[in-house]
Amino acid sequence: MKSKYIWFFAMMVLSFSAMSQEKYSVNYSVGIPTGDTADFTESVSWRGVGFDYTHMLNQEWGVGISASLQTFYDDLGYVTTTEGKETVSANRYNYINSLPIYATGSYFINESADFTPFVSLGVGVMYNQKEQDLGLHVFEEEAWQFSLRPEVGFEYDVSYGLGLRAAARYNAAFKSGDLEGLSHFSIAVGVIWTN
Structure with a gap:
C-alpha cells in the first residue's frame, strides 16, 4: 500500500518537473x-x-533566487580630517560593496506574448562593506543585513528560448549592528534564456 503512494508521489513530481519552465538571466546593473x-x-x-x-x-507565477554585486565609489580629493587630537590630510576615497541575495516570488502578466511585464518581491540578506580610505588609513565596517527588494520589469522574447530583460529594483537594507541600512535603487538590463 505504501509503495502505491510513493509511486504516485514520484509520478506527480516527475510530471511537475517535466511541465515546468526554468528561466535564467545575467544582468548588468x-x-x-x-x-x-x-x-x-x-x-x-x-x-x-x-x-x-x-x-x-x-x-x-514563479519562484527563484537572485544575487548581484554593486560597487559604489567616490573620490573626495585631498581633505583634512580632525578627530580628537589627531589631524590627517590625505586623498579620501569612499567605497560601498553590496552583495544582495534573495529568494524571489514573481508574477508574470500575459506570459504567452513576446512582451511580458512582471512584478517581483525578493526577501533575503545583503552583505554590505563600507570602506573609507584616507591616505594610509583604512576604516572599514561590514555586516549582513536583512533586505527586501521590490522589482518591476519586462521580458521580451527575441527568439525561441532567448530574450532580453529589463527591471527597476529597490534594494532596501535594514540597520544591523553599528552599520546603518545601506540601500540603493538599481536598473538592470540583461539577457534571459529558458529551457
Whole structure:
C-alpha cells in the first residue's frame, strides 16, 4: 500500500518537473545610492552585475533566487580630517560593496506574448562593506543585513528560448549592528534564456 503512494508521489513530481519552465538571466546593473548610502557615496555606480533564476510554477507565477554585486565609489580629493587630537590630510576615497541575495516570488502578466511585464518581491540578506580610505588609513565596517527588494520589469522574447530583460529594483537594507541600512535603487538590463 505504501509503495502505491510513493509511486504516485514520484509520478506527480516527475510530471511537475517535466511541465515546468526554468528561466535564467545575467544582468548588468546601474546603481543609484539612496538614504545612508547616498550620504556616504553620492555618485551613481556603473559597476554592477547580477544573476537571476526563476522556476515557473505555472504560466503566471514563479519562484527563484537572485544575487548581484554593486560597487559604489567616490573620490573626495585631498581633505583634512580632525578627530580628537589627531589631524590627517590625505586623498579620501569612499567605497560601498553590496552583495544582495534573495529568494524571489514573481508574477508574470500575459506570459504567452513576446512582451511580458512582471512584478517581483525578493526577501533575503545583503552583505554590505563600507570602506573609507584616507591616505594610509583604512576604516572599514561590514555586516549582513536583512533586505527586501521590490522589482518591476519586462521580458521580451527575441527568439525561441532567448530574450532580453529589463527591471527597476529597490534594494532596501535594514540597520544591523553599528552599520546603518545601506540601500540603493538599481536598473538592470540583461539577457534571459529558458529551457
